[in-house]
Amino acid sequence: MTTPSELSPAEAADRLAIRELFDAYAHCADRRDSEGQKALFTEDTRFVVYMAGEGSEPTYALDGREALTPVFADLRQYEATTHFNGQSTITLDGDKATGESYTLAHHLFTVDGERKIMIASLRYLDTFVKIDGAWYFAERNLIVDWTDSRTSTP
Amino acid sequence: MTTPSELSPAEAADRLAIRELFDAYAHCADRRDSEGQKALFTEDTRFVVYMAGEGSEPTYALDGREALTPVFADLRQYEATTHFNGQSTITLDGDKATGESYTLAHHLFTVDGERKIMIASLRYLDTFVKIDGAWYFAERNLIVDWTDSRTSTP
């Protein structure tokens, strides 16, 4: 790994802002703030979901921030979700950036009086863009590496 | 998200120290270093636990660093714990800071010869304070979003 000898205060600010964007997505999802969640995306964003893993055909693709409304509203079906964020590796290129970010998304719900948990192991392959000094998701490719569902007891 | 154009070396140091505080809490918990864990808190700290999630009545509140002793000693009942830390979103305001931090706390124990695992999905809503150049927990609000318990096989 080549390492620049200094991380400039400007680059450090960009890296922090992009990490906060990733984490704000989780916060808004888990707190059901779908308007806040949409505001993290550019107006002409593209959101592509690969339910069968990387390299598979996209399950669906959404164009434009407004098209995200039903996706985020869909989270309301769960009693609780926890979008637990792990590593996020970012490559900066001026006002653009790309990255791979890991999330374990936990979903709790009830079927026939029985509590269930579904864990989705996600990797987001993102493109970010900086507009007027703020970073946004320009494109999110959501890779579902695997899911695991079972009955859950508190 | 508004993004400052530069992250100053002073702010970067504060952010690193607060992240290390969060991670030291996990390290001390998992290594059963209850004295080290207590030392992360201000003397007049407040620790409030919400077992029934955010917005519920507090299950209990502890005032002062010494009141934490039984809480941390309680971890000794487990054969192993892993306080796995995810995202931590911090807002700095001079010598104070607030933040939301995610932890998946894994607890292993044995009942009637059967190994059990209990996973608690936690969010810490913290207030931090900087005293004589070091950061401490001034207040921790521990939100238990959900727990999941089951038999476990190695």
Place this chain on the structure above:
Amino acid sequence: MTTPSELSPAEAADRLAIRELFDAYAHCADRRDSEGQKALFTEDTRFVVYMAGEGSEPTYALDGREALTPVFADLRQYEATTHFNGQSTITLDGDKATGESYTLAHHLFTVDGERKIMIASLRYLDTFVKIDGAWYFAERNLIVDWTDSRTSTP
């Protein structure tokens, strides 16, 4: 926790590079890039595995980067792995560094037509070294705190 009042751009670059090294290990493991994974280590690296937890006898120790080949190739037996990285606490000392890093390593595989998941809760106690401006693993001590295996339904 003593806190330096400033994090220099040079130290920030070192910390970022070491975090990226930790995350690159996970990326290479999960994408089955064993050559890329080996390149993260010094030529004379030492890799020691403690399957029975910290303080136990080493299960095995490997000397030299080339000795890692079978370990990383071994990951190919799994249908999917997710090396989910949490906190990483680093102490810098010039061109050397040490640290403790948490990983929840998820392994999916099939036995007699039944999908299984094995989760290993790992802590890496690492020594890092900077050579010609790039950081490498000089020594990895892999502590397996616990594992948890069960049948898994998507």
